[in-house]
Amino acid sequence: EAGVTQSPTHLIKTRGQQATLRCSPISGHTSVYWYQQALGLGLQFLLWYDEGEERNRGNFPPRFSGRQFPNYSSELNVNALELEDSALYLCASTPVVGAFFGQGTRLTVV
């Protein structure tokens, strides 16, 4: 059974551009979390989608947005990129309890 897959693995953008990150959950999982991890530090909660709806949002500006598609895959969009947005972005899918993480997308803003 395939795990959580994220694409791309690495992404380099310039300041002001937009970035789109994608996540495919484990088959059968309907819930997806997004986290930002800067400099190997803690996991900052970004967004939680369940059954196609946004359930909760972390303390991030509106230029961080996302959606969940009918097949439960998800997309994270970051507009007007800033240097501080450089981080590892992790997606996790959950079968209700617990979560299983993807490998992450390393976003570098230059």
Added chain:
Amino acid sequence: GQQLNQSPQSMFIQEGEDVSMNCTSSSIFNTWLWYKQDPGEGPVLLIALYKAGELTSNGRLTAQFGITRKDSFLNISASIPSDVGIYFCAGQGGSEKLVFGKGTKLTVNP
């Protein structure tokens, strides 16, 4: 919102030593989870705890779900170099959002 206090923030130990880390919460959780993250990877689930008082082992790892349902600890016995990484606790209350601690960075000196 719910917050988890994870301690210590970092640990530097010698190979062969035992390790202990813990998480406390102001809220009650129904599930406690412990994850390990290797550099550049997504966190991997180590142990899941579902009942207050539950003590579960996974090889050299042992974790317990506190009786009050507001805390959990993780012990690693006879540490080895590959135990290096960041350990995260996470709590979940029913169908509520999964909440993560800030992580414990473990360094093992050979």
